[in-house]
Amino acid sequence: MERNLMIAGFGGQGVMTMGKLLSQATCDATDLNVTFFPSYGAAMRGGTSNCYVVISDESIGAPVSDMVDDLVVMNGPSLQKFIGDLKAGGTLFINSSIVKDKIERDDISVVSAPVTEMAIDMGNPRALNIIMLGVYIGYTKAVDEAVILKGIEHKFEKKQKLIPPNIEAFNKGLEIGKSQVK
Amino acid sequence: MERNLMIAGFGGQGVMTMGKLLSQATCDATDLNVTFFPSYGAAMRGGTSNCYVVISDESIGAPVSDMVDDLVVMNGPSLQKFIGDLKAGGTLFINSSIVKDKIERDDISVVSAPVTEMAIDMGNPRALNIIMLGVYIGYTKAVDEAVILKGIEHKFEKKQKLIPPNIEAFNKGLEIGKSQVK
Amino acid sequence: MEKVYKKTLGVLPDTVSGFCPGCMHGTVHKLIGEVAEDMGKLDKLVRVEGVGCCGLGQFYVSCDETIAAHGRACAVATGIKRSSPDSLVYTYQGDGDLAAIGLAETMSAANRGENISVIFVNNGIYGMTGGQMAPTTLLGMNSTTTPGGRNAEEHGYPMHMCEILNQLTAPTYLVRTSVDTPQNVIKTRKAIKKAFQNQLDEKGFSMVEIVTSCPTNWGLSPLDSLDFLRDKMFAEYPLGVVRDK
Amino acid sequence: MEKVYKKTLGVLPDTVSGFCPGCMHGTVHKLIGEVAEDMGKLDKLVRVEGVGCCGLGQFYVSCDETIAAHGRACAVATGIKRSSPDSLVYTYQGDGDLAAIGLAETMSAANRGENISVIFVNNGIYGMTGGQMAPTTLLGMNSTTTPGGRNAEEHGYPMHMCEILNQLTAPTYLVRTSVDTPQNVIKTRKAIKKAFQNQLDEKGFSMVEIVTSCPTNWGLSPLDSLDFLRDKMFAEYPLGVVRDK
Amino acid sequence: MGEQRVFMKGCEAIAEAATRAGCRFFAGYPITPQNEIPEYFARRMPEVGGTFVQGESEVASVNMLYGAASTGIRAMSSSSSTGISLYSEGVSYSASARVPIVYVNVVRGGPGIGAIQPAQQDYFQATKASGNGGFRMIVLAPSTVQECVDMVYEAFDLAARDQNPVLVLTDGVVGTMMEPVVLPPMKTDAELAKLREAYADRAIVGHPLGQQAYCRPGSVGNGQEAVNIEAAKLYDTWDKDIRVENRMTDDAEIIIASYGISARISEVVIRELRKEGVKIGMIRPITVSPFPYQAFEDIDFGRVKGILDVEMSIPAQMKWDVEYAVHGRCPIKECLRSGGQLLTNDQVMAAARELIKEVL
Amino acid sequence: MGEQRVFMKGCEAIAEAATRAGCRFFAGYPITPQNEIPEYFARRMPEVGGTFVQGESEVASVNMLYGAASTGIRAMSSSSSTGISLYSEGVSYSASARVPIVYVNVVRGGPGIGAIQPAQQDYFQATKASGNGGFRMIVLAPSTVQECVDMVYEAFDLAARDQNPVLVLTDGVVGTMMEPVVLPPMKTDAELAKLREAYADRAIVGHPLGQQAYCRPGSVGNGQEAVNIEAAKLYDTWDKDIRVENRMTDDAEIIIASYGISARISEVVIRELRKEGVKIGMIRPITVSPFPYQAFEDIDFGRVKGILDVEMSIPAQMKWDVEYAVHGRCPIKECLRSGGQLLTNDQVMAAARELIKEVL
Amino acid sequence: MGKVEINVEACKSCEYCVISCPKKVLAVGDQVNSKGYLYVVAAEPENCIGCAMCAQMCPEAAIEVWK
Amino acid sequence: MGKVEINVEACKSCEYCVISCPKKVLAVGDQVNSKGYLYVVAAEPENCIGCAMCAQMCPEAAIEVWK
Numbered sequence A, B: 001m002e003r004n005l006m007i008a009g010f011g012g013q014g015v016m017t018m019g020k021l022l023s024q025a026t027c028d029a030t031d032l033n034v035t036f037f038p039s040y041g042a043a044m045r046g047g048t049s050n051c052y053v054v055i056s057d058e059s060i061g062a063p064v065s066d067m068v069d070d071l072v073v074m075n076g077p078s079l080q081k082f083i084g085d086l087k088a089g090g091t092l093f094i095n096s097s098i099v100k101d102k103i104e105r106d107d108i109s110v111v112s113a114p115v116t117e118m119a120i121d122m123g124n125p126r127a128l129n130i131i132m133l134g135v136y137i138g139y140t141k142a143v144d145e146a147v148i149l150k151g152i153e154h155k156f157e158k159k160q161k162l163i164p165p166n167i168e169a170f171n172k173g174l175e176i177g178k179s180q181v182k
Numbered sequence C, D: 001m002e003k004v005y006k007k008t009l010g011v012l013p014d015t016v017s018g019f020c021p022g023c024m025h026g027t028v029h030k031l032i033g034e035v036a037e038d039m040g041k042l043d044k045l046v047r048v049e050g051v052g053c054c055g056l057g058q059f060y061v062s063c064d065e066t067i068a069a070h071g072r073a074c075a076v077a078t079g080i081k082r083s084s085p086d087s088l089v090y091t092y093q094g095d096g097d098l099a100a101i102g103l104a105e106t107m108s109a110a111n112r113g114e115n116i117s118v119i120f121v122n123n124g125i126y127g128m129t130g131g132q133m134a135p136t137t138l139l140g141m142n143s144t145t146t147p148g149g150r151n152a153e154e155h156g157y158p159m160h161m162c163e164i165l166n167q168l169t170a171p172t173y174l175v176r177t178s179v180d181t182p183q184n185v186i187k188t189r190k191a192i193k194k195a196f197q198n199q200l201d202e203k204g205f206s207m208v209e210i211v212t213s214c215p216t217n218w219g220l221s222p223l224d225s226l227d228f229l230r231d232k233m234f235a236e237y238p239l240g241v242v243r244d245k
Numbered sequence E, F: 001m002g003e004q005r006v007f008m009k010g011c012e013a014i015a016e017a018a019t020r021a022g023c024r025f026f027a028g029y030p031i032t033p034q035n036e037i038p039e040y041f042a043r044r045m046p047e048v049g050g051t052f053v054q055g056e057s058e059v060a061s062v063n064m065l066y067g068a069a070s071t072g073i074r075a076m077s078s079s080s081s082t083g084i085s086l087y088s089e090g091v092s093y094s095a096s097a098r099v100p101i102v103y104v105n106v107v108r109g110g111p112g113i114g115a116i117q118p119a120q121q122d123y124f125q126a127t128k129a130s131g132n133g134g135f136r137m138i139v140l141a142p143s144t145v146q147e148c149v150d151m152v153y154e155a156f157d158l159a160a161r162d163q164n165p166v167l168v169l170t171d172g173v174v175g176t177m178m179e180p181v182v183l184p185p186m187k188t189d190a191e192l193a194k195l196r197e198a199y200a201d202r203a204i205v206g207h208p209l210g211q212q213a214y215c216r217p218g219s220v221g222n223g224q225e226a227v228n229i230e231a232a233k234l235y236d237t238w239d240k241d242i243r244v245e246n247r248m249t250d251d252a253e254i255i256i257a258s259y260g261i262s263a264r265i266s267e268v269v270i271r272e273l274r275k276e277g278v279k280i281g282m283i284r285p286i287t288v289s290p291f292p293y294q295a296f297e298d299i300d301f302g303r304v305k306g307i308l309d310v311e312m313s314i315p316a317q318m319k320w321d322v323e324y325a326v327h328g329r330c331p332i333k334e335c336l337r338s339g340g341q342l343l344t345n346d347q348v349m350a351a352a353r354e355l356i357k358e359v360l
Numbered sequence G, H: 001m002g003k004v005e006i007n008v009e010a011c012k013s014c015e016y017c018v019i020s021c022p023k024k025v026l027a028v029g030d031q032v033n034s035k036g037y038l039y040v041v042a043a044e045p046e047n048c049i050g051c052a053m054c055a056q057m058c059p060e061a062a063i064e065v066w067k
């Protein structure tokens, strides 16, 4: 089974980090195939930035898709730009702190979390992406949560004191994600 | 009928001029096809220099050949280098002032003229090539002598006083050429 | 009240530039537009765009434009100006474009005294490709291809293009400016105007080197990059007229 | 009697060079061979040959040799020297090669301070291809691409490579010599030796610019070309040390 | 006859023909065996109010050409082999931005610096990939000085019509030999002005606000793909431009496949062999791109027993295109020289005789 | 599994694999999407006593590479599309002088500056004419990061064996994506010294009198032709090096022809369609030069009803090679994107379904 | 007396205008535009003298000035 | 006292040696070598001081000197 995800947002919202963490952790702690593909180019110069993660137990074809299973949007412009790339029956994850637009499609599931606010509330405004990763994993169980926890530990190996707050952020997200499973 | 000629000698011996005069004159005064091909490259830096002239009443293929009908050699090294390119039954024209080597082949005709000496004697040391052209035309009648005379007039159009001595040189050569026809 | 500063027609209305926050490519684009508009030459203006972050300007400027191959703007401009002498032709080039890959083209056009205006944006880095060393990168400055900072032994020294071109006889006007203060913005505008006027007067090759920042690849906020610009870049690249003949 | 001048082992025995009568490429080839032989370095010598009449030297010299693409000798030498630091690497380049097509490579290698020795033979013309304008062609001098003589407006001015490179920080030794008299031959030999010694001492980039003649394309006899060389070329290209650090 | 004929060197005839076709800008860098082209332009352009620039390199020259042609003027360059490699990027830019440059490759021995003597070794580069990105061009391959003149003259029209680069692929033999040639008429300034006017909208010369012209050799988003689709459509229209000479192929049992200088040599061989009664003919691609595959498809393989591929390249190059169409339906033998070594009539004759012996 | 896997970006994996293969010299110039290759080398080379040089241009870089490789050291460069055009001359020199350079093209949209996003538009340039003169190279086309690693690692051996350039042709997707990869072993200094020793005679490093080494990218007289004949002989030995993947072609009625990134996408489509019972397979050229024509010749055209050529290039390029072998024996349909627009699984699926509908 | 008008969609919050204003008229606001930037506003418009220093500096040509 | 030996096949008759010899030892001879050049000879060998000025100048390394 192949599952593919696109994550999109402003340059500063940690979109790439989120995708890389998910995919790196999956590589390290599972036998699954996984690809991470950053859409490059426009990325650096402001505007939206996005990346793709594909996880599969078979070999992976294109690491990109215009028919993704899951779409994470961290800001309004990303929603507008990419909503059409979400397949019918797919799941949209929204940073509801910023994305206020009404969702016009009714053939998809929507999972909302005010990750910007939550991160600020946690005193860790840059952690919005980790919270969102929690939401995503909590809702989809794309990989086991332990995989991500290991991944966080690995990522902050050299900055140990960042591990607890990020795990906290991830767990906060997890809860929300799980709670929205219908 | 196609007739091809190679002319070879030292850089300063007017080898190119001889070939160009013959071919240009043929173009101007006849309906024949004619090509002139300078072998370039080594030419400038001393050593031997050579060129090819092909005259034909049909379309001309390669403007070069390693089986020429006629070969003019103005110096010793050229003889050594190119004698093998003369076809059996072909004619070798030799500047006998300089080329002293014995001709090893017996399947060719040899026409000799001491053109360097003759030119010096005429007080026109650079005219050795024009004399040789005379020899060539006189012997082969590759084109009518009038063609070359016109060509000389044309070439020295802007230096009229050079016409008579060059015509004289040409005629000297013609005589020798004709005299050697068997 | 009267409008004393308006957005120039030299950039497209209702269009936001593609540059990063604080990027001075924006400032320079604006100034070029203002000068050409002032001179009533927008309809004769031909931009020969180098390859670099200036490429983000291609959907921003409102004048005829061609994109030169990376580094070859001065050659392309030579072709254009010689074929269309009435056009007001400028190249817009970054330091990688003008001083690395395009060094021969820049210098040879300058040496021929081509009647063109060169706008040279020196931000000490390859902006577009993500922060590699440029010929003008400062010693000690980090770049993605000089981890640990540029060092003289391995990477050589920052190149001073105005001074190098000043060794050639032909160039008419060589000046180094910046846009870090309103005063310097005004000076740069004047320099660009002079470069354009020289061209109209058929005086030959002019180059305005504008020392700028690249907040993104310097890894600094726009305001911090201003400090770095003044403290470090100006020390290596002193502002001023190098030649004016 | 003792042999006080012998043919160097640096050129092949029993081989006649391919150069024209009076061509100073021959002299320079000979001097390089003599210096390397003197220094006991013939077996470490690597010649990076530019493209030009120096190409006629490829069947004449007796040392390891590679032919660089036209203009790229300094880039090729960079690759060789960095991969084989024990080799004594020199480039041999004409003015078209070094100052036109290879301008960026020459200057960038100089700017990096590559530890190589550049032998630059400036004869003010493209010799090999039959006399086209070089960047160093004198004003007024005829060439096949400047009928009527080089004129400043159209073709720009002669380029002074020593002086241009002197604008860069890295180069160690920049000198202009000639081989028109026995004394100058001796000076040039010393300059080449110094350039080689700098390399052995890891002092970085050295360039010996040798102002020479091209009797064939100048359309002068060897002896007349000596006069032209002294009267006209030296006036534009003054001999002497430009940098020695 | 005779009165209109002038005796000219291939390179000079090319430059004169270009001038008569309206070329008013030439940029180039010296390289044997085509130095006479820039040298001729250096003399000729001032006479007609045009521009000659000796670029500081081939890279600079092709970019000058790109700039000049983007203004709508007729512009040209020329080089040879290793120099043409340095044109790759600029030609690719021109194809992408649809700038109608015209250029000439007077091929010499390769690869690398090769030899300055003539060869036909740039066939693949000319016909398949003159730069990155998979663009195509019309590539004309003259085999006489007269054809050089005619094709260069026409190249400007083709380039303008398609707003696409056109390459004239010749070699050091045709470029340096002299032969009689009839020159085409000089286009008048009025004609030229009209030609330039037709593309004034696209000319990069300055336009009133709102009417700007952009010359874009690349694009973001969907832009570049759209450009490529557009270009592919253009290439599809070129069937009509395919040119090929079928010489005595009607009853031929042996066919020589050859182009350019090799073809004119082969021509003589055919003439001689025909005199002997051998049924031999030639298919000569005149446009080597687009390649006249159909001419080879149309061969009656019941009758034709063998093909002799004659070219001055080792390994063979055009042979692939011939094979593409022939696909094993008859043997294809090679008659090759390369690296600056010239084919002669006799060599081709010998190869032809050998093939005849084998298959007839 | 799992324990040896590292998660790496294609470009970085390429650089690490090269380092492990013994590459000790890298020269290159920044260009998207392969900046991570030079950047990685900038960090990595000092650790292993190697050299990284940022060339002042692609032209300089490829010539540095030529110089470095001529000393017998393992040396590499990389660039992308428009930058690769600027390599043309240097690559041609390397092929002529038989200098074993290795280089990587991380293809982006073209022609011209094109788009910085991935494409496969340099196929013709890579396989037919990477420079003047008609030389050839082995060109490897990986479709995963793992294959990038394996092929770059091997490329140095192939280059050394043949003393000829080798090109690894990948694209911006594979170059910039991350995926799990198993790295090959690091060659020891002793191994490398031995490898270098094998060609010490040819190394341009200085030799005692009488044993000089000459690196000649061209020659006068008969020299260059002899070089070309020698090279042609080398090329003829490459049949053994042809690599191709036949995936489920045994019973296939539809065959996808595809390479590199397009092939891995096609793979998924085949997997899905097979689940539906469609008899579809793929022929994937792994060496795109020499091209596995035989694999296509060997197709049972009694059974196979159609071929789908899948590539990220408009117009199609590899299709020409497929046609060369298929010669009309079954229809060949195209599924293309270009200019930086990416193929997706769904697009290939849709094209495959359409072909199935038409021919089955 | 002067007046500035800021094109909020064009503003990228670089603050060059803020630090260049001799009268401290400008400040980063608390609203983001559609690109996500906290755009600049005239916090103390009454102090504006219309000197256009802010506009000179603005890389985005986002400021127009009246006087 | 000195002595020069001229490699006649290498000499191209440029005369650089001739004009450089302080003792006017050398002169262009009347024989051509196989390349057609009138090579230089020691016309007045007895005047030679072995200073090697001629050899320094010779582009063709055609002169060897004894002293």
Ligand SMILES: Cc1ncc(C[n+]2csc(CCOP(=O)(O)OP(=O)(O)O)c2C)c(N)n1
Residues within 6 Å of the ligand: C051, C052, C053, C054, C069, C070, C093, C094, C095, C096, C097, C098, C121, C123, C125, C126, C127, C128, C129, C134, C214, F029, F030, F031, F032, F058, F082, F083, F086, F113
């Ligand atoms: C031939 C070629 N090589 C490399 C590139 C990639 N490239 C694009 S922009 C750039 C450098 C930009 O640096 P600079 O000129 O300093 O401009 P900046 O972005 O800093 O303004 C490079 C190397 C290219 N497009 N073409």
Ligand SMILES: Cc1ncc(C[n+]2csc(CCOP(=O)(O)OP(=O)(O)O)c2C)c(N)n1
Residues within 6 Å of the ligand: D051, D052, D053, D054, D069, D070, D093, D094, D095, D096, D097, D098, D121, D123, D125, D126, D127, D128, D129, D134, D214, E029, E030, E031, E032, E058, E082, E083, E086, E113
């Ligand atoms: C890429 C390329 N362009 C052009 C040439 C042709 N070419 C050979 S030598 C030369 C110029 C030689 O002039 P210079 O460097 O001054 O050397 P000289 O012969 O005068 O010593 C040129 C243009 C070439 N071989 N390669």
Ligand code: SF4
Residues within 6 Å of the ligand: A044, A045, C018, C019, C020, C021, C022, C023, C024, C025, C053, C123, C127, C128, C213, C214, C215, C216, C217
């Ligand atoms: S990367 Fe640097 S130069 Fe490029 S737009 Fe951003 S700040 Fe400006």
Ligand code: SF4
Residues within 6 Å of the ligand: B044, B045, D018, D019, D020, D022, D023, D024, D025, D053, D056, D123, D127, D128, D213, D214, D215, D216, D217
């Ligand atoms: S052409 Fe000039 S530079 Fe070349 S060998 Fe002859 S004299 Fe020397």
Ligand code: SF4
Residues within 6 Å of the ligand: G002, G003, G004, G020, G021, G022, G023, G024, G025, G026, G047, G048, G049, G050, G051, G052, G053, G054, G055, G065
């Ligand atoms: S016009 Fe002057 S006073 Fe007004 S906001 Fe701008 S800088 Fe401040």
Ligand code: SF4
Residues within 6 Å of the ligand: C022, G006, G010, G011, G012, G013, G014, G015, G016, G017, G018, G039, G040, G057, G058, G059, G060, G061, G062, G063
């Ligand atoms: S200078 Fe312009 S872009 Fe920067 S903060 Fe002020 S208004 Fe915004």
Ligand code: SF4
Residues within 6 Å of the ligand: H002, H003, H004, H020, H021, H022, H023, H024, H025, H026, H047, H048, H049, H050, H051, H052, H053, H054, H055, H065
């Ligand atoms: S050694 Fe001196 S004296 Fe003797 S011939 Fe030579 S220059 Fe004259």
Ligand code: SF4
Residues within 6 Å of the ligand: D022, H006, H010, H011, H012, H013, H014, H015, H016, H017, H018, H039, H040, H054, H057, H058, H059, H060, H061, H062, H063
């Ligand atoms: S200097 Fe040498 S080449 Fe010249 S004339 Fe004297 S011996 Fe002959």
Ligand SMILES: [Mg+2]
Residues within 6 Å of the ligand: C052, C094, C095, C096, C121, C122, C123, C124, C125, C126, C127, C134
């Ligand atoms: Mg920059």
Ligand SMILES: [Mg+2]
Residues within 6 Å of the ligand: D052, D094, D095, D096, D121, D122, D123, D124, D125, D126, D127, D134
């Ligand atoms: Mg020269």
